[in-house]
Amino acid sequence: PEQALWQLTGPGGERVRVPHQPRLVADDVTALVGAALRGVGCAVLPRLAVHDALAQGALQQLLPGWSPPAGLVQAAYASRRGMRPAVRQLLDFLAQGFAELAAQGRCLQAPASRAG
Numbered sequence: 001p002e003q004a005l006w007q008l009t010g011p012g013g014e015r016v017r018v019p020h021q022p023r024l025v026a027d028d029v030t031a032l033v034g035a036a037l038r039g040v041g042c043a044v045l046p047r048l049a050v051h052d053a054l055a056q057g058a059l060q061q062l063l064p065g066w067s068p069p070a071g072l073v074q075a076a077y078a079s080r081r082g083m084r085p086a087v088r089q090l091l092d093f094l095a096q097g098f099a100e101l102a103a104q105g106r107c108l109q110a111p112a113s114r115a116g
Contacts, residue, residue, distance in 0.1 A: 003019055004019065004020050004021065004022050004025075005017045005018065005019055005020070006018040006020060006044050006068065007068060007069055008044075008063065008066045008067065008068060009066065009067055009068075009069070010065060010066050011065035011066070022041075023040055023041045024040055024041065029045065029046060029049050030049075032045060033045060033049050033050060033053070036050075036059060037053060037058055037059065042062055044068045046071065046107070047105070047106060047107050047108060048101065048106050048107045051104075051105065051106045067108060070108045070109075073094065073098065075090075075091055075094065
């Protein structure tokens with residue numbers, strides 16, 4: 001079987017790979033949050049999914065300053081030329097919404113854009 005690894009980035013940008021023995025494997029964030037809340041073990045979870053539980057003390061951050069790789073949200077569209085105003089509004093709305101979530105500490109700040 002493949003070894004389970006957590007990839008984490010530290011406060012100074014250092015990156016480590018932490019091997020672990022999972023007690024539960026699932027691809028459902030809600031199930032993993034529920035398991036963590038019930039004391040099944042520790043988990044690497046999206047900040048958005050656990051923000052309130054952390055704030056209420058129901059969960060604890062084990063490695064402050066360390067984080068998993070940031071997730072990406074991507075939008076695909078045919079071309080900027082001729083883009084419908086509704087598409088531009090949706091993209092602007094999503095960017096603003098994620099910026100607000102990051103400012104509230106509910107998600108990580110997006111890495112710098114590599115648009116070309």
